[in-house]
Amino acid sequence: MSRIHDMGGRFGDGPVVPEDESVKFHADWHPRALALVLASGSLGKWNIDVSRHARECLAPKDYTAFSYYEKWMGGLATLLVDTGVVSRDELAGKSQGEISELAVKKLSADQVAGVLARGGPADRPSAVTPVFAVGDAVVTRAIAENTMVKGGHTRLPSYAAGAKGTILRYHGTHVLPDSNAHGLGEAPEPLYAVVFAADQLWQHPEHAGDEVVLDLWQSYLVPA
CATH class of the missing domain: 1.10.472.20 (Nitrile hydratase, beta subunit)
Incomplete structure (x- = not known):
């Protein structure tokens, strides 16, 4: 069962209504x-x-x-x-x-x-070696959960769990949110932009030819 904030691709929450991006704030406070x-x-x-x-x-x-x-x-x-x-x-x-x-x-x-x-740059030097290159086929973890802390923070959305994608870009090594959110250290590791076909993420996508790009850490991925 996904956590309450993990709403991407979930049914029952109503349509997404785009807002006027020229309006930065909608209330004085x-x-x-x-x-x-x-x-x-x-x-x-x-x-x-x-x-x-x-x-x-x-x-x-x-x-x-x-x-x-x-x-x-x-x-x-x-x-x-x-x-x-x-x-x-x-x-x-x-x-x-x-x-x-x-x-x-x-x-x-x-x-x-x-x-x-x-700002708050999150790129860091790291001894962790990148194991994927641009063009490699990968699969995300089957369950979108923090493997270090039960119920903990993670940047892997549930709709992308177990999906097959392709490495689009290597961003360098960045702070791992799964660790950093819980006082376990920054634990930087390789971060990749991964592109997914819409039909890899949803059974009946509105536009089957669409693609979704997610920034995902190396520990979220395995070779396809």
């Missing part, structure tokens, strides 16, 4: 939510994979009801409490918080542009 998440991340208490897993771990009833930025705020609330940045009472406004020792790490307005420009 959305940019504030984005800013708060980015500023909190600068405290260095978690990484991007930890934050993604926090959103995935929201209660199913909340995950299905929350909008995009509500999921971000729900995940952030969990992270702030779990890492001891604030207490539950402080977060709920039930107690008067004190100035944290983390205040020295606060992101000031003049730092924002530089921080956003740098």
Whole structure:
């Protein structure tokens, strides 16, 4: 059974309705939510994979009801409490918080542009040798689960489990989310762009000639 957030290709969730991409935010509080998440991340208490897993771990009833930025705020609330940045009472406004020792790490307005420009590159040097080359046929793991942590974070979507594809590009070695999301180290390994025919992923694709490209880590793949 797929986890609640793993919605790609799943029946019963209704049609995908494209939004106007010229509209960046749909409510006044959305940019504030984005800013708060980015500023909190600068405290260095978690990484991007930890934050993604926090959103995935929201209660199913909340995950299905929350909008995009509500999921971000729900995940952030969990992270702030779990890492001891604030207490539950402080977060709920039930107690008067004190100035944290983390205040020295606060992101000031003049730092924002530089921080956003740098981003968070995930490419790393690694001793792990790539075993696939462009053009190689591969098959993804039959079950899209984290093999290191039960119920843990992974970037292999369930709709692509057990599917046959072709290596389209080699991206170099990158941080492995399955490990990095759970405090087990970055464990960088080769990352590939893998192209799949639509009929390899779905029994009755709307357009059989379509292709889907996924970025997948080496441990997700075996030779076809």
